[in-house]
Amino acid sequence: MKKIVLLGVISTLLLVASEGEKVFKAKCASCHSEFFSIEKLTENFMQRDNKLLNLKAPTLNQLSFRLKQQIGDPKGDEDMHRMEVGAFIADYLINPDKQKSVCMDDVIKHFDTMPSMKDKIDDDEIEAVNEYIYDYDKNLLEAKKVKNEKFSVALERAKKENKIIMIKATSEHCHYCKKMDREVFIEDEVIEAMNKDFISVTVDVSKEQMPLSINVSMTPSFFFVNKNSQIIKTIPGSWNKMDFLTILKEAKVANKKGNK
Ligand code: HEC
Structure with missing residues (x-):
């Protein structure tokens, strides 16, 4: 019944x-x-x-x-x-x-x-x-929006697919994190650039620990990590689409330098 x-x-x-x-x-x-x-x-x-x-x-x-x-x-x-x-x-x-x-x-x-x-x-x-x-x-x-993986899965995939991990630190009532979700991570160009060379990991620091014992001073913050678990670039703050696409390019350059 x-x-x-x-x-x-x-x-x-x-x-x-x-x-x-x-x-x-x-x-x-x-x-x-x-x-x-x-x-x-x-x-x-x-x-x-x-x-x-x-x-x-x-x-x-x-x-x-x-x-x-x-x-x-x-x-x-x-x-x-x-x-x-x-x-x-x-x-x-x-x-x-x-x-x-x-x-x-x-x-x-x-x-x-x-x-x-x-x-x-x-x-x-x-x-x-x-x-x-x-x-x-x-x-x-x-x-x-850009899909997320757990850090352990992202690291496996980064090794296999030769990609860069982007760890995004967010928190529950972070206005600028939500603004970026709506205005940046939903844009086709950003999704394409991310899918091609990056794997996204999102960590809500009000609920979870950051991987690699990373210290977060503000949200959002972005930590780019290579396949050897080294942090190659740290970017605090909120960005618009064009600036964020530039950041992704810079992360790729930093990754190439590190891999030499
Ligand atoms: C004939 C055209 C037309 C149709 C049909 C129409 N709307 Fe609208 N609607 C408008 C226009 C123009 C505005 C903006 C001006 C205003 O706020 O009155 C608006 C504004 C609104 C707003 C207020 C937004 C604000 O400014 O706060 C809501 C809510 C809304 N529409 C819901 C609906 C829903 C739900 C339907 C269908 C069931 C609907 N509308 C059908 C033309 C239309």
Whole structure:
């Protein structure tokens, strides 16, 4: 009996997830595009007056991130936060008002107020689309971002594949670590460069020990390690995409020197 109930709950949850995507595609996507990288969006809104992408509304990845960042307590209880964000969206769909916007002024100034969806969307659809919006940003990041290995596995692979290990030190509430995840480690060029010559190891120093007894003074910090477990380069701090790509190049040069 219990099992049947549980199965029912699980399948309802799965249904909600895919329902949400369906509702979004049918009722929101005509105005809200799904995804553009932060770099493209910044160029579009800040430098090109929206002429680069000609967007009709904020994108889904912008919405997902901004709503969660601006509404309620992002660091508090997740179920509570989900409800708060959901309540904001539900209200906005019926009573849109640019004054309530969570988007940056430089973004929102390009748009007229969204038309109300009163009588065009029902409560179940709102609930489903809320879940989809809430989870979008996190799911996207998980699917796209550079993959990580444990240090021991990374060392084996570095020897076999002649690669450099990059140990990234992060911590739980590190704002700039999350910023880099969203703006750098999700970029195709960075993923390509990392996959070609590097193996990524991420260590949350608020929970785990660093390998090789490395001392960490700030997060994020990046430690490049060769296949003989020697640290060839240490880079503290947060970087944008171009700077980070340069750092990767420098790490390759340092690695060649060490291997001579
Ligand atoms: C006809 C075009 C259109 C459709 C359809 C549409 N939107 Fe919008 N939406 C906009 C525009 C334009 C804005 C930005 C201006 C504003 O905030 O009112 C916006 C803003 C929003 C915001 C507020 C963002 C902020 O600035 O805080 C939310 C939330 C939102 N939309 C959700 C949805 C959802 C969910 C759907 C589908 C159920 C949807 N929209 C359908 C055009 C649309």
